[in-house]
Amino acid sequence: MLLKRLEDGTYKNMLVSGFPEMTLFLTSIKFPSSENARDGEISVTFSPPEGEKETIVVPLEPDMTGLEILDVNMHSSPTQARNMGGNYNDWFSSCFGFPVVFAYVGEGLRPVLFAKAANAQLPAKSPSSWLSSITSSVLGARNPDNKENEDRHIAFQDCAHFLVVTEESLQSVSARLPEGENMDVTKFRPNIVLSGAERAWDEDFWGEVTFGSEYGEGPKIELQHNCIRCKSINIDYRTGKPGTGKAGEVLKLMQSDRRVDKIKKYSPVFGRYGFLTAGNGQTVTLGMEVNVTRRNEERSGFDWPL
Numbered sequence: 001m002l003l004k005r006l007e008d009g010t011y012k013n014m015l016v017s018g019f020p021e022m023t024l025f026l027t028s029i030k031f032p033s034s035e036n037a038r039d040g041e042i043s044v045t046f047s048p049p050e051g052e053k054e055t056i057v058v059p060l061e062p063d064m065t066g067l068e069i070l071d072v073n074m075h076s077s078p079t080q081a082r083n084m085g086g087n088y089n090d091w092f093s094s095c096f097g098f099p100v101v102f103a104y105v106g107e108g109l110r111p112v113l114f115a116k117a118a119n120a121q122l123p124a125k126s127p128s129s130w131l132s133s134i135t136s137s138v139l140g141a142r143n144p145d146n147k148e149n150e151d152r153h154i155a156f157q158d159c160a161h162f163l164v165v166t167e168e169s170l171q172s173v174s175a176r177l178p179e180g181e182n183m184d185v186t187k188f189r190p191n192i193v194l195s196g197a198e199r200a201w202d203e204d205f206w207g208e209v210t211f212g213s214e215y216g217e218g219p220k221i222e223l224q225h226n227c228i229r230c231k232s233i234n235i236d237y238r239t240g241k242p243g244t245g246k247a248g249e250v251l252k253l254m255q256s257d258r259r260v261d262k263i264k265k266y267s268p269v270f271g272r273y274g275f276l277t278a279g280n281g282q283t284v285t286l287g288m289e290v291n292v293t294r295r296n297e298e299r300s301g302f303d304w305p306l
Contacts, residue, residue, distance in 0.1 A: 001013070001014075001072065001074075001081065001102075001103045001105065001156045002014040002019075002022070002092060002099060002100055002101070002102060002103070003070070003072070003100065003101040003103055004019075004096075004098060004099070004101075005098075005099035005100065005101055005145060010070075011070070011101060011209070012073055013072070013073075014100070015232070016232040016235060017230045017231050019074070019096075020232075020235045020240055020241055020242060021096065021240035021241075022240075023235050023236075023237045023240050024046060024047050024048055024049075024240040025044055025045065025047075026044075026045045026047060027042055027043065027044050027045075028042070028043045029041075029060075030040050030042075030043070031060075032060065036045060038059070038060075038061055039095040040059070040060035040281075041054075041057050041058060041059050041060055041063065042057070042058045042059075042060060043057050043058075044056050044057075044058065046095045046213075048095075048240075049238060049239050049240070054091075054095065056087070056088065056091045058084075058088065058102075059268075062084065062104060064082050064106055065102070067082040067083055067084065067085065067104070068082065068083040068085065069081075069082060069083075070082065070083050070101070070103055072103060072108075074110060074156065075113070075158070075159065075304065076113060076304075076305055076306065077110040077111055077112070077113055077154075078110065079105070079108035079109060079110040079155075080108045081103040081104060081105050081106065081108050082103065082105075082106050083101055083102075083103060084101075084102040084103070088102040089101055089102055090157055095262065099157050100102075105155045105156050108155065109153035109154065110153060110154050110155065110156075111151060111152075111153055112151070112152035112153060112154055112159070112160070112275075113159075113304050114152075114159070114160075114225055114304055115120075115303045115304055116304055131207075137144045143217050152275060154242050158189075158273075159227075159273055159304055160225070160273035160274055160275055161186075161221075161274065161276055162191055162192055162221055162273070162274040162275070162276070163189065163190045163191055163192070163202070163227055163271050163273060163274070164190065164192045164193075164194065164203065164206075164209065164221065164271060164272045164273075164274050165185065165188055165190040165192070165193055165194070165270060165271040165272075166193070166194050166195065166197040166200075166202070166203050166225060167185075167193060167195040167197075168195070168196075168197040168199060168200045168201075168202070169197070169200045169203065169270065169271075170183055170185050170188075170193075171200065171203050172200035172201065173250065173253075173254065173270070173294055176245050176246070176250070176253040176254070177247060177250075177253075178245070178246055179245070181247060183250065184237065185218070186237070187232070187233045187235065187237070187250075188227075188229075188233060188270055188271060190271055192221075192274075194290055201258075201260075202204065203223070203271070204226070204260060204269070204272075204299050205274050205296050205297075205298075205299065206223050206272060206278075206292050206294070206295060206296070207222070207223055207224075207294035207295055207296045208220055208221065208222050208223060208292070208293045208294035209221050209223065209274075209291065209292055210272050210290070210293040211282070211284050211288050211289075211290055212282065212289060217278070218278060218279070218282050219278065219279035219282060219284060219301050220276070220277050220279070220293065221274040221275065221276055221277070222274060222275050222276075222277045222279040223272040223273070223274045224260045224271070224273065224274075224275070224300060225272065225273040225300055225301075225302050225303075225304070226260075226264075226269040226272060226299070226301075226302050227269065227270060227271040227272065227273055227302075227304050228261055228264045228267035228268070228269055228272070229251060229254065229267060229268050229269065229270055230251070231251050231268070233250045233251055233270075234247075234248045234249065234251055236248070239296055246282075251268065254268035254270070254291060255268055258270065260299055260303035261299065261300075261301055261302050262298075262299060262300065263301035263302050263303055264301070264302045267302075287298065
């Protein structure tokens with residue numbers, strides 16, 4: 001996570017809605033060569049509209065010895081992180097043009113503040129690293145000691161483990177733009193994009209999806225909450241600035257019919273937040289069959305206390 005260092009020595013969380021130039025950074029991941037190897041890394045490339053690209057490489061599991069501990073509060077959900085310092089802070093500061101701290105979550109976890117508890121969930125205990133936590137989620141690992149209604153935790157994700165959207169709903173958003181323009185799905189920052197929904201916005205009523213056979217024991221993601229949207233979807237990713245024309249008014253264009261959340265009635269909705277609740281170690285792959293295994297009778301409400 002990136003933090004802006006203020007003149008008084010405090011820090012401000014950096015989010016795309018407030019720092020649109022963050023969209024000029026692209027990342028790629030190299031996974032470890034084996035389960036116990038520490039050669040995994042993330043490459044971060046800064047691609048300004050003018051000038052040369054610059055890249056920095058960050059180890060997936062950096063040595064935290066001697067790193068300063070930082071208190072980070074994201075969406076009223078606190079945790080502790082490590083100040084990566086040195087070359088990392090200098091590199092990001094140079095890209096942005098002001099002092100920036102690169103914070104590593106390490107073993108830190110943030111409490112999920114949604115009111116509704118789960119029927120079953122991943123363990124809340126701290127993993128050995130953030131990478132092992134991600135791997136467990138993706139592979140559908142299951143903890144035999146799981147207890148119902150145990151508190152959920154996340155790292156620096158927004159509000160949940162997963163964000164699920166559909167291509168059908170994306171097409172509905174694109175239809176609001178001038179002919180020949182399509183909405184970029186990455187602006188909605190999903191990590192799961194599904195196709196084949198019965199209609200646009202059908203996912204508003206999805207309560208659970210299962211990967212693999214409809215009646216199998218594949219990974220299950222419980223979908224309890226809508227993802228309410230902010231002005232970040234108006235950003236032009238090529239310039240790192242607010243978009244122009246209709247592409248810079250997507251949030252406004254969605255106001256007419258997408259303010260459907262029962263609680264956040266003034267914010268348009270796109271996508272569903274989800275939590276992995278069951279799995280058998282099966283790997284989720286591109287093109288895998290996904291079935292809606294539970295539907296809700298009515299739309300849910302976003303009750304995270306922002």
